[in-house]
Amino acid sequence: MSYTHKIAIIGAGFSGTMVAVQLLRQTRQPLTVYLIEPNLRQVGRGRAYSTDQDCHLLNVPAHNMSALPDEPAHFFTWAKARESGLLENRWVTEVTPNAFLPRRVYGDYLVDLLDKTEQQAANHCRLEKITANVIGITLEPGHIALKLDTGGLLSAQKAVLAIGNFPPSDSWVNGTDFTASGRYFSNPWQTDALAALLETRSCLLVGSGLTMVDWAIALSEVGYQGQIHSISRHGLMPQVHRPCQKRLTPLAFAAPTSVRRCLRQIRRLIQVSDHDWRAVLDALRPVSQSLWEALPLSEQRRFLRHLRTYWDCHRHRLAPVVGSRLDDLLNTGQLRQHSGRVLACHDNGQGVEVVFRARGQTKTQTLVVGAVANCTGSESNYRKLTNPLVQDLLNQHLIRPDPLVLGLDVAADGALIDAGGKVSKQLFTLGPPQKGRLWETTAVPELRGQAEKLARLLLAAGEA
Numbered sequence: 001m002s003y004t005h006k007i008a009i010i011g012a013g014f015s016g017t018m019v020a021v022q023l024l025r026q027t028r029q030p031l032t033v034y035l036i037e038p039n040l041r042q043v044g045r046g047r048a049y050s051t052d053q054d055c056h057l058l059n060v061p062a063h064n065m066s067a068l069p070d071e072p073a074h075f076f077t078w079a080k081a082r083e084s085g086l087l088e089n090r091w092v093t094e095v096t097p098n099a100f101l102p103r104r105v106y107g108d109y110l111v112d113l114l115d116k117t118e119q120q121a122a123n124h125c126r127l128e129k130i131t132a133n134v135i136g137i138t139l140e141p142g143h144i145a146l147k148l149d150t151g152g153l154l155s156a157q158k159a160v161l162a163i164g165n166f167p168p169s170d171s172w173v174n175g176t177d178f179t180a181s182g183r184y185f186s187n188p189w190q191t192d193a194l195a196a197l198l199e200t201r202s203c204l205l206v207g208s209g210l211t212m213v214d215w216a217i218a219l220s221e222v223g224y225q226g227q228i229h230s231i232s233r234h235g236l237m238p239q240v241h242r243p244c245q246k247r248l249t250p251l252a253f254a255a256p257t258s259v260r261r262c263l264r265q266i267r268r269l270i271q272v273s274d275h276d277w278r279a280v281l282d283a284l285r286p287v288s289q290s291l292w293e294a295l296p297l298s299e300q301r302r303f304l305r306h307l308r309t310y311w312d313c314h315r316h317r318l319a320p321v322v323g324s325r326l327d328d329l330l331n332t333g334q335l336r337q338h339s340g341r342v343l344a345c346h347d348n349g350q351g352v353e354v355v356f357r358a359r360g361q362t363k364t365q366t367l368v369v370g371a372v373a374n375c376t377g378s379e380s381n382y383r384k385l386t387n388p389l390v391q392d393l394l395n396q397h398l399i400r401p402d403p404l405v406l407g408l409d410v411a412a413d414g415a416l417i418d419a420g421g422k423v424s425k426q427l428f429t430l431g432p433p434q435k436g437r438l439w440e441t442t443a444v445p446e447l448r449g450q451a452e453k454l455a456r457l458l459l460a461a462g463e464a
């Protein structure tokens with residue numbers, strides 16, 4: 001009887017789905033892939049591409065959204081073949097390489113790619129999609145037992161934690177009992193929250209990044225007439241892509257060992273370039289992971305303290321059409337942006353009293369709104385997560401947070417590192433959990449290459 005290699009993938013967002021696709025495309029030996037995801041809607045789509053709002057657009061142009069590193073035009077070609085259907089969507093004005101298409105459409109693309117790969121897989125390969133949460137793992141020599149919340153157990157030789165982004169934490173509310181209020185929406189990806197906010201005359205979105213923009217645009221799209229407030233410490237919102245921005249070839253960049261020198265070099269490149277700063281930042285993208293890895297830990301910490309917010313709002317930009325809708329909301333005053341710190345929130349039965357201190361002020365102010373939504377960004381401190389699998393792995397000392405507490409400690413090939421510093425031969429990860437080591441590891445252009453390499457590594461180990 002031939003031996004079947006079994007690989008379990010925990011989480012079926014972009015990362016898990018693309019590891020499954022790559023395993024099925026690359027394997028030459030009998031293989032069973034378990035793709036485990038509790039949320040049916042998220043299979044293939046994950047959190048980013050399972051939105052049902054057409055106004056939630058990709059923030060990367062179509063030409064750079066292929067899921068396959070060896071076929072750069074794959075997504076654009078897929079979309080072009082569906083052009084007439086896509087143009088019926090009022091958020092799609094063109095299907096060109098520079099178009100920013102709806103994230104929902106991108107989710108359809110990923111689901112289609114997974115289905116086609118499954119249909120075309122060799123006879124000796126099997127993809128098993130399992131609807132469950134993995135709540136625990138037992139490591140035995142040569143195999144892993146995965147405990148499912150549906151009561152079953154799965155056995156595999158290796159497992160990939162493709163668990164991605166987690167909802168934001170409530171730590172910004174300073175531990176008050178406000179989190180239990182029916183006027184508070186803690187998880188920005190909760191679909192019923194939008195309908196609840198629509199019932200109010202005013203709301204506060206805490207945070208001013210991409211998630212806040214998603215909410216503000218979705219509210220305006222469904223005809224919300226109320227006042228939208230947003231608050232963040234710096235009050236900085238994401239910058240906007242230039243339409244049809246020119247692309248530069250990747251820049252050669254000597255890795256500096258200090259953040260200050262790095263910033264100076266980037267500024268100089270922008271000054272001497274004939275191009276917009278956006279083109280220069282984009283051209284740095286292929287080297288940004290190696291720049292990050294070259295920085296000592298103390299300098300990485302300095303970056304996080306002083307530059308992170310500025311980097312995020314310049315690097316993760318909005319589609320032009322989203323940017324102009326946001327400008328409309330700001331210009332008409334429907335969206336009011338505050339910079340400052342929330343000190344307390346209290347549900348008084350009629351609404352929420354939000355006490356905050358504006359940036360640079362000593363006096364506090366109070367804002368009264370109908371509801372509050374948490375748009376503070378994904379929680380990356382694994383010790384604070386309530387995900388049962390994460391807790392189980394931490395309790396067993398099989399994983400540890402990275403030194404910057406941005407994700408998990410991982411080796412260069414994605415193998416997880418346990419609490420004692422031992423590199424696992426059975427547990428791997430990719431995507432957002434690698435943020436501490438790589439910094440730039442959340443967007444499709446980075447993740448597709450990681451999925452391809454990880455699949456190769458997992459198969460090579462199985463063949464050995």
Ligand SMILES: Cc1cc2nc3c(=O)[nH]c(=O)nc-3n(C[C@H](O)[C@H](O)[C@H](O)COP(=O)(O)OP(=O)(O)OC[C@H]3O[C@@H](n4cnc5c(N)ncnc54)[C@H](O)[C@@H]3O)c2cc1C
Nearest residue numbers: 011013014015046047048058059134163164165431443444
């Ligand atoms: C709102 C949003 C918009 C984005 N827009 C873009 C964009 O336009 N362009 C771009 O390049 N990037 C974008 N990104 C970046 C995005 O993070 C990546 O593109 C990618 O979607 C991350 O995928 P992932 O599979 O690693 O994580 P996720 O999408 O978070 O998927 C992880 C999955 O794991 C599952 N899971 C977790 N724990 C368990 C468990 N114990 N058992 C089983 N399953 C589990 C979850 O249910 C989830 O479905 C966006 C991100 C977000 C959040």
